[in-house]
Amino acid sequence: MALLEAEGISKHFGGIAALTDVGLSADASEIVGLIGPNGAGKTTLFNCLFGLDRPDRGRVVFDGQVLDRLPVHRRVRLGIGRTFQRLELFAEMTVREHLLAAERARGGGGALWRDLLNMSAPTADERSRVAELLEMLDITDISDRPAESLSLGHGRLVELGRALATEPKLLMLDEPSSGLDRAETAALGATLVRVVAERRTGVLLVEHDLELVRHVTSRLYVLDFGHMVISGNTENVLEHPSFRRAYLGRTE
């Protein structure tokens, strides 16, 4: 059984069917792409998998466990990490503090008495893991800058680092390249490949940049109007006529 199995997911918003009977799977050490035109339901599917939206029907199994109505933070502790399409940074914190907070949350910290006894400073272990991550993402030089002063590209890396600090088995990335230029996108792709190789993390990638998708993903799912229209090996999918129809428009 794959790391993540979703089947029969349906979601309505009022009269709009955002997702109809959608399924997908993702496994460790692979990068799986999820593509489709704007409004196809990619982010809604992400939210259903992640627990931000509750699907009307369908079930999600992660690592052998049925997620069902589990709240977001419990899913994260099971090993699902995520970044967001629109940057969601902690405005008051520096880059390093972002990762330290995630590192602390992974350990399930937050007991009141530890705070009251002044025992909540970052441990040496936490610091060294964070330093390692910063190094891997090549953002050590900006690690003491406040989040608000970061460029979009750096912001995306911080989100990636923050998600990685929770030590996810599966990383869900929502359009990580949007707003980046070609060089930054290429660097991001290289980083992703490295993360998967080093940590055996599975990646589920929503992405519009087809070049990036072609380079890093091994399998692809294509969503269109809430339906999963095609899935399979990246190369086959990209050549498939129904992909072209969904993505590049219909020729009458």
Added chain:
Amino acid sequence: MSQFLIYAIPGLPYGCVFALVGVCLVLTYQTSGMFNLAFGAQAYVSAVIFYTTVEDHHWPLWLAAVFSVLVVGPLLGIALDRLLYRYMRASTTTVKLITAIGLSIGVPSIVDFFFGSSEKLNPPSIAPHAAHTYHLGSYYLDGNGLFTVVVTVVLVVGLGLLFRFTAVGLRMRAVVESPRMVQLAGISSERVSMLAWILSSMITALAGLMLAPIYHDVDVNNFNLVLVTSIAAAAIGGMSNLPLTLAGGLLLGVGQQVLAGYLPLNSILAEGLRPSFPFIVLVAVLLLSPAVRRGRSAPDPLSGCDPPPPPLAASLRGAGLDRVSRVGLPVFVVAVMYVTLFQLSEHYLGLMTEVAIYSIIFLSFTVVTGFSGQISLCQMTFAGFGAFTAGQLATDHGWPFLVAMVAGGFVAAVCGAVVALPALRLGGLYLALATLAFAVMADEFLFPLNDIGGGEAGVDVPRPVLGPIDFGADRSFFLLCFAILVLVSFVVILIRKGTIGTYLAAMRGSEVAASSIGINLTRAKITVFALSAGIAGIGGALLASQVQHADSESFVYQYSLVFVVLVLTTGARTVEGAINASLAYVAIPEILSHFGTLSVLEFALFGFGTIAYVKHPEGILEFQKRSSIRKFNQLRARMKHRQDRPLIHGDDSGPGGAESGGRAPGIAGEVAGLSGAGDVGD
């Protein structure tokens, strides 16, 4: 059935007023995003002007009514909109709520200053044939009641049509969605909003005139109690649905009368029901209504353009200034202690003790609002639970006071957790409203009970004794309060620095991102809310111990409203903010008391502090601190600049060069000052 109707029909006018006020709340909330907690104050203005013109100046009723509803009401709406609300469109829920509460405190105080605070009994009714009783079989309704019913129906239908079918209505709804988007579409959102305020102010004024005769008295407290019930009506309508709000208001008005009729007279249930009704209904709506549970207020789509809140002023402080303040603070504290203990008279020693105790209570706001961003409007109620528990345990059961005080804090913390549990998930507005309803319930029902507040006589609360040390003397009691204040301050600082503080800082940045790293937000919020209630409980026990007494009047909800405004305008994010707010709260009435009639204006001062708050939501103290640290840094940089002049002159050819003088060194200084705290800018 006929018995039912006999109880139900007198409830109709009440129901209509609740419905009408509920509709007003929904209308302004929907068009300007402001939840108008200042309704009571606005209604009070019109009702007082109506009363004065009729009773003192003998105007004909119709003229006075037209003047107060069609002139004073709209003018007040325009004034508030021009002076305040227009600057607040993009403000956070917290700022909007606090401003409205500030007005609800400040405006009646101004009114009393001009029109005198004497009782205004038996206000005239604007209904034709007000005293005439209309019979229908065995059921009857008086003229004022019938008039209220008719006016409500006409107004609600009119508003519904306006919203649904006119261009103005459509624009009003669009402004709610995003005022800035509406501007981009070429519509003046300011004008639309102003129109909504004029409209709602007129209805509010009318409601004030119709309400006063029902209660036989023009009293702002009555208006505020009506407001709380109407909030429950608005919640039934999900804060957006006018017909449902109308139905909710009617249900509440009729339900109260019917239940009061059927329940045994003078039983606890009958007495407690009416004051508890709004709270129970609000909680039921929060728990049961899927529309409310889903209806998280969507942020303005353009709010991403807003700059983040400024960092704490302390983080701008350079290392030199840091050292100065590290030495200076203890010296200052010791000096204050010395003067208080050995130089001040009995009277001023008592005032200083009050400062210390209120500081403790105010620190509970620092925790709940400053750190977790929630607004609680019942902190003084928690203080009351702490005081009554401590008093009962110490006096009736012989517990040592300090142990009883801690137990009081614990009871308050449990109350806090229970109250917050249903509302915390929704946060913001709903938590504020639920806590307000809870405070009213405690005032009217729980605290007067013999088993809690000791009934009429109240509860005796002793001064603490610790082993051989008796804190009965004022001097030692001051020392004890001060020591507890220091302890609580450390707790607050440790929480801010600790894991929970980090989680809450993450939450303030982005709730969804905070949960995406595995933070259990509900747990963090409840922990903090309970902790804050506990701190308030301990403060309340000390407050009662100082005067050695507490009764149901000691912890009324109005205090909570004044305190929340005062602490937030002063600065809710730091310990010194709470202490400064406490100083202001004790010192200002003391100073005003030397000026005779001016002392009415005390609450106006506190209330209108919100005008500064709108521009500096981090608090006036924080703002002052930041600007003085900036100035200091500039000054130092300028002095340094002068020394280094030859060097800089050589390699600096930019526009900020040494020759340009004037502003440029200032900016350079600011940058230099900032870089001490961490590299800012790309």
